[in-house]
Amino acid sequence: GAVVSQHPSRVICKSGTSVKIECRSLDFQATTMFWYRQFPKKSLMLMATSNEGSKATYEQGVEKDKFLINHASLTLSTLTVTSAHPEDSSFYICSARDRGPGPYEQYFGPGTRLTVT
């Protein structure tokens, strides 16, 4: 099946700094990528939908100025957590939707564990 990678897999940063997380579709083109956040023992929460070449669509309650999303190419989307605080510590997961004809599958990355100290 298709592979989605994330980098880094784990990051620790100090409060007030910014962190960038990359999401890549390795063997397919993805016009749409999604970013999720997952707290311990909780389900995945959709943060935003990212379309290549256009602005991301954020879910209600997600601050677009804090969570900057850039989908610059058909294989790469980035999530930047700006001015991170301890409450931003979470497991961030991206997914990518195959560009081909449907029905499509949504492929998930392995996740990035962010810890803000």
Added chain:
Amino acid sequence: LAKTTQPISMDSYEGQEVNITCSHNNIATNDYITWYQQFPSQGPRFIIQGYKTKVTNEVASLFIPADRKSSTLSLPRVSLSDTAVYYCLVGESYGGSQGNLIFGKGTKLSVKP
């Protein structure tokens, strides 16, 4: 987007067949039903997808009744490594505006020896 309801948890023993049922009463005509598996600290992994009747692949079967208001994921002869959280999702699969997947609470399956 159709909301889904699943049991919070299920227990089973190795070698048994496990059936996890999901309710989605408000499923729309264009919606597909997709099941994912998630291990701790990993991204969800696609298991199976269907629209109606029965779908089978190498790891699972998916049963969908005619009214499509529910679906059942069937895992044959589970092993300890099948211990995970299983999510049932409903959404458009042809890239429509409702194509983003919204996760419910999932079912935590615990397989015991």
